[in-house]
Amino acid sequence: MANVISLDSILGVGELKAPAEAPPAAASGCASSSCGSSDGPADMAPEVWEKVKNHPCYSEEAHHYFARMHVAVAPACNIQCNYCNRKYDCSNESRPGVVSEKLTPDQALRKILAVAQEIPQLSVIGIAGPGDSLAAGGRNTFKTFEMLQKKAPDLKLCLSTNGLALPDHVDTIANYNIDHVTITINMVDPEIGQHIYPWIFHDHRRWTGLDAAKILHERQMLGLEMLTSRGILVKVNSVMIPGINDEHLMDVNKAVKSRGAFLHNIMPLISDPAHGTHFGLTGQRGPTAQELKALQDQCEGGAKLMRHCRQCRADAVGLLGEDRGSEFTIDRIEAMGEVEYDQEAARTYREHVEGERAGRHAAKAAAQAEVVETVGIEVQPILIAVATKGGERINEHFGHAKEFQIYEVGPKGAKFVGHRRVDQYCEGGSGDADALGSVLSAINDCTAVFVAKIGGCPSQNLKDAGIEPVDRFAFEYIEESALTYFKDYAERLSQGAVNAREGQDAVIRTGAFTARRA
Amino acid sequence: MAYKIKASDCTACGACEAECPNNAISFKKGAYAINADLCTECKGQFSSPQCASVCPADCCVPA
Numbered sequence: 225m226a227n228v229i230s231l232d233s234i235l236g237v238g239e240l241k242a243p244a245e246a247p248p249a250a251a252s253g254c255a256s257s258s259c260g261s262s263d264g265p266a267d268m269a270p271e272v273w274e275k276v277k278n279h280p281c282y283s284e285e286a287h288h289y290f291a292r293m294h295v296a297v298a299p300a301c302n303i304q305c306n307y308c309n310r311k312y313d314c315s316n317e318s319r320p321g322v323v324s325e326k327l328t329p330d331q332a333l334r335k336i337l338a339v340a341q342e343i344p345q346l347s348v349i350g351i352a353g354p355g356d357s358l359a360a361g362g363r364n365t366f367k368t369f370e371m372l373q374k375k376a377p378d379l380k381l382c383l384s385t386n387g388l389a390l391p392d393h394v395d396t397i398a399n400y401n402i403d404h405v406t407i408t409i410n411m412v413d414p415e416i417g418q419h420i421y422p423w424i425f426h427d428h429r430r431w432t433g434l435d436a437a438k439i440l441h442e443r444q445m446l447g448l449e450m451l452t453s454r455g456i457l458v459k460v461n462s463v464m465i466p467g468i469n470d471e472h473l474m475d476v477n478k479a480v481k482s483r484g485a486f487l488h489n490i491m492p493l494i495s496d497p498a499h500g501t502h503f504g505l506t507g508q509r510g511p512t513a514q515e516l517k518a519l520q521d522q523c524e525g526g527a528k529l530m531r532h533c534r535q536c537r538a539d540a541v542g543l544l545g546e547d548r549g550s551e552f553t554i555d556r557i558e559a560m561g562e563v564e565y566d567q568e569a570a571r572t573y574r575e576h577v578e579g580e581r582a583g584r585h586a587a588k589a590a591a592q593a594e595v596v597e598t599v600g601i602e603v604q605p606i607l608i609a610v611a612t613k614g615g616e617r618i619n620e621h622f623g624h625a626k627e628f629q630i631y632e633v634g635p636k637g638a639k640f641v642g643h644r645r646v647d648q649y650c651e652g653g654s655g656d657a658d659a660l661g662s663v664l665s666a667i668n669d670c671t672a673v674f675v676a677k678i679g680g681c682p683s684q685n686l687k688d689a690g691i692e693p694v695d696r697f698a699f700e701y702i703e704e705s706a707l708t709y710f711k712d713y714a715e716r717l718s719q720g721a722v723n724a725r726e727g728q729d730a731v732i733r734t735g736a737f738t739a740r741r742a
Numbered sequence: 743m744a745y746k747i748k749a750s751d752c753t754a755c756g757a758c759e760a761e762c763p764n765n766a767i768s769f770k771k772g773a774y775a776i777n778a779d780l781c782t783e784c785k786g787q788f789s790s791p792q793c794a795s796v797c798p799a800d801c802c803v804p805a
Contacts, residue, residue, distance in 0.1 A: 360760030
């Protein structure tokens with residue numbers, strides 16, 4: 225008899241208030257198109273919902289509950305991007321294309337089975353490089369998936385590619401039941417593309433300049449159309465490069481939507497001279513948090529946007545926003561010997577989430593309806609930073625947060641709009657003033673920060689910076705708490721007790737993924 | 743005539759091995775290496791040596 229796994233014990237929230245009382249009946253009168261912050265079963269065809277509901281990258285809601293794992297079996301690439309230098313490898317770094325250990329398909333399989341034993345939230349196995357999953361004939365990628373499908377058929381398979389070789393492999397992708405494919409598309413105009421891609425390798429030769437960008441563009445569009453016509457879900461990733469493709473990404477959004485892309489993920493450029501990338505060395509900057517958000521907001525109404533991407537490493541393991549990859553080194557996997565795949569824990573966990581889900585949808589709708597009724601529509605939405613370690617709850621201590629999730633809450637409801645990586649403020653029991661500075665600049669556009677707990681000193685610093693620290697919703701659900709807070713905020717605003725916090729921007733932290741430990 | 747791989751610059755990605763029409767490339771001691779006896783520089787096969795054209799580190803060069 226398997227143990228029933230409590231969601232909260234898995235997520236480590238510790239002593240927990242009674243979770244959501246009996247969920248209120250689904251609210252009526254929620255007519256706004258923004259109803260429901262994360263798309264749920266009501267927003268898509270049932271067969272699509274089945275595919276995405278447990279996929280942390282394809283469903284914002286799922287990313288609070290489910291973990292993904294990338295296996296780094298595909299080091300070869302067939303194009304050069306100006307934001308990539310795959311020579312660079314640093315375990316403090318978290319960005320695509322970077323990986324510490326390259327695996328053979330056999331090693332990858334062992335690692336997946338080992339991780340599945342320890343992380344029941346694991347639902348997705350992706351191959352994202354560190355090069356291109358379909359370069360070099362995609363041999364390692366398909367070999368890995370072939371073996372995995374036999375051993376662990378319930379894990380979802382997922383790959384990402386630059387699209388150049390994609391049209392050659394669509395049939396194989398369909399045959400292996402890979403129903404999630406990510407294509408990185410940074411332009412639909414070769415004139416712009418030539419400033420992003422110095423060269424590609426295609427049809428046995430190296431192409432440069434406009435020719436390279438034109439071929440890549442045509443292959444990307446063809447591959448996208450071939451996938452969507454087969455019912456394979458496609459996510460399009462775009463790197464936002466200020467001054468090069470920032471405004472153009474609205475055209476990209478339209479182009480990929482018209483070809484059936486399921487999601488569009490606009491990510492900030494990661495650029496640092498230390499990375500040795502072309503853009504890093506030429507001083508090309510990445511966008512600020514508000515520039516990114518403004519572009520994402522402008523694209524609303526087109527292809528659906530993904531805003532919870534963490535730009536994971538090609539060997540990332542765990543919930544988005546955490547990386548447990550370093551716990552599963554080749555040496556450790558080898559030492560574990562033969563691992564049998566036991567689905568029991570994962571199945572129990574999935575049933576648990578399924579049960580929780582229904583109540584969550586109803587509770588969110590009810591909380592939202594209440595705000596719609598009580599708060600005037602003229603009140604401007606605000607941003608709230610949330611310290612969480614998953615489960616859609618405010619369950620992280622301010623000082624332990626490695627990132628804050630950002631929610632926008634207004635008269636129309638609460639929705640997740642992004643996340644901000646920070647240096648951990650509290651290490652070894654004492655606060656770090658430098659780290660606090662990084663937190664303040666990362667959430668400077670927020671009105672409040674929700675935490676499970678916070679010390680007196682950082683609390684005062686936040687207040688001084690005009691950001692209200694809020695711990696009264698400790699261990700509660702994020703969205704309902706945000707709506708409750710907003711009701712109160714609107715009240716205080718009308719009484720003149722608080723001022724609206726407008727015109728602030730924040731810094732996107734693209735550096736080290738805090739690996740420092742006390 | 744043959745090409746060689748500058749081992750110190752090789753990222754061990756294996757892109758060259760997959761493209762070589764002569765199976766002249768294999769993985770040895772942390773980097774890929776070209777067997778000069780098998781290398782044709784792709785003459786008569788392709789317009790340019792495939793390893794050099796695909797290498798992201800530009801480390802496949804005439805020996």
